[in-house]
Amino acid sequence: MPTTENRIHHLSIGHGRRRRRWVGRVMLPVIAALVGGAGYFAYTTFITNFGEPSCRATALGHHVTFSPEQSANAATITAIALKRGLPARAATVANATAIVESKLRNIRFGDLDSLGLFQQRPSQGWGTEKQILDPVHATNKFYDALIKIPGYEALEITKVAQEIQRSGFPQAYADHEEEGRILASTLAGHSAGGIGCRLNAATVSTPAARIAAQLTAELGVPTNVDGSNVRATSRTAQEAWAAGSWAVAHAEADGITSVTVGDRAWTRGRGEEAWSWHAATKAVAPTSVTITRR
DSSP: OOOHHHHHHHHHHHHHHHHHHHHHHHHHHHHHHHHHHHHHHHHHHHHHHTSOOEEEEEETTEEEEEOHHHHHHHHHHHHHHHHTTOOHHHHHHHHHHHHHHHTTOOOSOOSTTOBTTTTBOGGGTSOOHHHHTSHHHHHHHHHHHHTTSTTGGGSOHHHHHHHHHOOSOTHHHHHTHHHHHHHHHHHTTSSTTOEEEEOOOOOOOOOHHHHHHHHHHHHOOOEEEETTEEEEEOSSHHHHHHHHHHHHHTHHHHTEEEEEETTEEEEOOSSGGGGSOEEOSSOOOTTEEEEEEO
């Protein structure tokens, strides 16, 4: 029969075990929270200080991330579709095609004599090498071919793009259709404030007059220069968002530091907040855009 001393000893051990289990149940979530918080802090610190500059387009419940160079080319492709009065489907097809052909980069090489965003060939009548390496010329030539395809808006992207590009891997266009659609939606202004870019501090300063001329040439909106700012006046709020999105996508190349559309603004920065728009400190009309440069 256990002695009183043994019973007390066993009770003490049981109590100690229960206390350790209770402490464990309480402390484990605390430790997990601390570890998670430290991980998140490390992640955000890395993104802010070391992550590559990038642009994020968000639409249709999804987002895609591209480099500033790729995003600027997508903005040009989309703006030209709007200027020509083409449907959203045209910009989707063009962006998806450029993703496949060049990864949305204006490259100076390719198969045989292929060049540029769409890997067009001088020997096949797409233009001279200099013309094909001009994104505006290359994009217009792509759309010239696209609109000749009867009912292209309702056709599968593989059939449409293949009719123009004659690729050996036509299924690749379908693989990037959603990315093309998201880019087209945000850059055409259908998804207002859908694109933002995390960028380093501006090191270039493109003249305001040149930015204004390029925006007008690609999108067709009237612009004027006000000191170091560019102001655009659009016919609709959607077109204003297209102009503002174009400016954000071109911010890296042109030294743009902020863009205001209506009562929303994008401000250049390194943190994740630069992927989003915020309330403007100085609102403008819903159809107006103010672009501030370095």
